[in-house]
Amino acid sequence: MDNTRWLDEQEMAAWTGFLAASNLLGRRVEQQLKDDADLSHPQYEILTRLSAAPCGELRMTELADALLTSKSGLTYQVTQLEKSGMVRRRSFPGDVRGVVACLTDEGWAKVRETAPGHVALVRELLIDVLTREQLTAIAEGLGEVSRRLRASNVR
Structure with missing residues (x-):
């Protein structure tokens, strides 16, 4: 016996609307950040999270949790930002395994330069x-x- 609760018309409209809007918004935001700042959306989110943190620093584990990303995915993005001089990493005092991501002066400048255009697009599109x-x-x-x-720890 099939106990599947199929989506009704309103539920299907909500689901397909969500999918379309999230995909279209994601593409437009990604393109704007690439064109205006030569950043990926994850890189921009890292910079903005760091800029909102005390002293522009967060432990990598906290940053991964905040961004809902894997530690390996975060490490890759932070490495790219480190290569471009916007982020640096340092050890967490008293914790041999702990690593802190720190926003550099170049990172702060990139956030100040990029944020107005990003916010304008978010306003325009959503x-x-x-x-x-x-x-x-x-x-x-x-x-x-x-x-x-x-x-439920589902990601």
């Missing part, structure tokens, strides 16, 4: 398209999905 009620619904709904996925 924020300013929706009403306050729609933004609230999206924030609450996707926030709940994220909380449940994090709680």
Whole structure:
């Protein structure tokens, strides 16, 4: 006996709308960051997370958790940013295995230079398209999905 709960019309519309919007937004954001700053979206997210952290530093494990990425994926991206002089790594005092990613002066400059164009695009493509009620619904709904996925350690 088939116990599958198939999606109804409204549920399918929500799912396909989410997929289309997330893919189209992702592509546009990735292209804008590449064109304007020669950064990938993950690299930009690393720089902005570091810029928001105390002293522009975070342990690599904290950074990976915040970005919902694997340690190996983060290491690759941080290595690319390190090669371009925007991030440096150092040992965490008192923890031989602990590594801290630190934003350099070049990294701070890149964030200040890139953020206005990135925010303008996010506003144009998402924020300013929706009403306050729609933004609230999206924030609450996707926030709940994220909380449940994090709680179940599904990534």
